[in-house]
Amino acid sequence: MTALNTDAGLDDQHAPPPTVDALLVDDDETWARTQRRVLERHYDAISVSTAHTLQDALYALxxxxxxxxxxxxxxxxxxGLEFLEAVRRDHPKLPFVLVTGQGDESVASEAIRERVTDYVRKDDLAGQPDLLATRVASVVEAYRTERALERERRSKEALRRLVTASTTRQDLGRGVCQHFVDEHRYAFAWIGVLDRNGAVVPFATAGDDSYLEAVLEPxxxxxxxxxxxxxxxxxxxTVAVSPIDSVGEPPESVNAESRAENAECGPDSGEGIDGARSVAEWRQAALEHGIGSAMAVPIEHDDVQFGVLAVYNDGVSSDRQARELLSEYAETVGYAFQATEWRRALFSSTATSLEITVADEFSPLVALSRxxxxxxxIEVGTVIPRNDDEVLYLASISxxxxxSLEDAVEAVxxxxxxxxxxxxxxVRCGLVVETPVPETVLVEVGGRFRRTVVADGQMRISASVRATEAVRPVIDHLEDAFADASVTTVWSDHPQPEDAGWGGLERLTDRQRQVLELALDAGYFExxxxxxxxxxxxxxxISRATFTQHLRAAQSKVFEELVSE
Structure with missing residues (x-):
């Protein structure tokens, strides 16, 4: 196992240079064979293939x-000038070294006009056998540096667009993960956050999330x-592991102090017996899911930690720039997380109840009822936001x-x-509808949704707010969103334990409860x-891994409550 390190001058200076694939074109097969051997002797990281005609060279390219x-x-x-001209049409910056004969200065001048990268004279190679290898190494390094800088520029621009275009943290998290999968060709990327019990849960994922489902226990x-x-x-x-193999030490942090601490509790220590077992189990799970390397960076801003950004590849990665890019994204995500507010997900306990009537045909359930x-x-007890544009109603329709229901849905x-x-x-069903809907408008102004009944083209919503003073804002926002909406009844409730109908399982988060309700309603446990x-x-x-994590956590809490009672 090689632990990657982002401190300057540690790992990367000892890393083997990346392999260079070179195409050598010359109609003199003997000279080409000789130069191939010379190049590979003087440049360990080069792999040379040959072509002997212009057509063969074009085909190889x-x-x-x-x-x-x-x-x-x-x-x-x-x-060679014809080949250079053809290359520059599709590959304007690909390194091209032209080999000229004695007295071909005019050819060299023409090649420079055609944007040749470099040129050498054949006569010079006789006295300097490593000259061509040195020139090739130089132009390839410059080319790769320029490409890396261009990738970095594009990545920074993509990150800027993601931050400015995302209206919620969920949008930003998904966009960042998808960017690493689509643009940087990672097999899997995810952002993890802590729930209110301090457990790590998936917040956003992209790519093959089966790995996460296998290694992250509730x-x-x-x-x-x-x-x-x-x-x-x-x-x-920052933690980076490359390559992941079936044996070795735990993943190392890039910080020297952290590495020392890690060594103290490694496989040879007292804790290490169990620790080594968990290392082996994690590595085996990673290998089974095609993961060859991993990098993870905490998401922080102003000394506040929001979560972690991690990416995984199917091969070995030891690129310093990749780690620096991941750190930059994590820092920007942390800033964006701090600057935006979480969408309200939990309802507050209330003392004032409302009966709201909506007959507006633009309400999806009203239109469906008609x-x-x-x-x-139509009776609805659970309304779950899917994203900014859709909600899921868990409904029973008598x-x-x-x-008949499917025919009605087709018409709306x-x-x-x-x-x-x-x-x-x-009939029990899940209805995915467009927003806005009255229930989400109600929640956005601080209300709590309880139940919706739709009959004969009219919707009646049972809801509550914290106090009587909050009724007016609810009325105003509902009337703005739906022309035919009104609060028909207001009464005061005696305070009751929150979610008494759930047997006191207050530890369930809003999303855990939604996932559990959907699983029950959809017959997952049947x-x-x-x-x-x-x-x-x-x-x-949401991703399957995210759903599974929430469902397992909800089940665990329910079982703990039942056993304790």
Whole structure:
């Protein structure tokens, strides 16, 4: 195992140079064979292939990806200048070294006009056998540096666009993870945060999240196990592991002090017996999911830690710039997280109850009700935001059939999809609808949703607010969003324990409760199982790993409550 280090002058100065694939073009096969041996003897990291005609060279360029082209001026079916001209049409910056003969200064001048990278004379190579290797190494290094700087510029611009275009933390987190997968070709990227119990949970993912589902157990806290992201959260320091193999020490932090601490509790220490086992288990799980290297950086700003950003590759990575880029993204995400507010997800306890009536046809449930039989009644007890544009209603619809419901959904544009969970009367289903809906408007102004009943084209919403003074804002916002909306009843409640109907399971987060409700409603716990976690996660517009983590955490809390009682 090689632990990567972002401190200047430590790991990278000893890292082997990246391999250079060069294409050598010369119609003299003997000279080409000789120069190939000379190049590979003087430049350990070079791999040379040869071509002997202009057409062969063009084909090799089309079918391969050489890092450098070395071409003699005289070719049997053309010249090196013709090849250079063809190369520059599609590869304006690819290193091109032209080899000229004695007295071909005019050829060199023409090559410079055609943007040749460098040129050498054949006669000079006889007295300086390493001259060509030195020139090739120089031009390739300059080319790769320029490309790296251009990638960095594009990445910074992409990050700026993500920050300015994202309206929520969820949008930004997803965008950052997807950027690393799409633009930087990582196999998997995720952002982890801590829930209110201090456990690490997925906040955003991109790529193949089956790895995360396999290695991140519900309730995992910073310091538990050796997964790099969890370790980075515990240490508050960058962690990088490359390559991941089945044996070795735990992933190391880039900080020297952290490395010393890590060594003290390594496989040889008293804790190390269990620790080594967890190292082996993590490495085995990573290898089974095709993970060859990992990097994780804490997301922080102004000494406040918000979570961790981690990326994983299927191969070995030891690129300093990749680690610096990841750190820069994590820092920017931390700034954005601090500058924006979390979308309200938890409802507050209240003492004032409302009965709200909405008959506006622009309300999706009202429109759907008018497509069903007059005797049909829609009841909703759970409304789950999927994203900024959609919500999921978990509904029971009486006096209708699954076929009639699906026909009605087809006729209502604002109802985007329906998933039927049970076909008995009432039909149980999940309805994905466009926002705004009255329930989310209610929550945005501090209200608490309890229940919605829609019958005969009219929606009645039971809700509550903290105090009577909060009723007016609810009325104003609902009337702004829906023309035919009114609060028909207001009464005061005696304070009750929060979520008494859940047996006092106050420890469930809002998302855990939503996931558990959806799993129950959709028949996940029935046999045969009606839906798998991937299907249910899609209903909530979250990753399967995120859904599974929340569901396992919710089940664990429920079981603990039952056992304690």
């Amino acid at each position: 089309e079918t391969g990806s050489p890092d450098c082209l070395i071409c003699d001026y005289q070719l049997g079916d053309g010249t 309730g995992t806290k910073p310091g538990d196990g050796t997964e790099p992201a969890v370790t980075a959260l515990a240490r508050g320091d 497509e069903l039989a007059r005797t049909a009644t 006096d209708t059939s699954a076929t 544009a604002s109802v985007r999809s329906v998933e039927v969970y049970g076909t008995d009367d009432p 046999r045969p199982r009606r839906h798998n976690t991937g299907e249910l996660a899609a209903m909530l517009d």
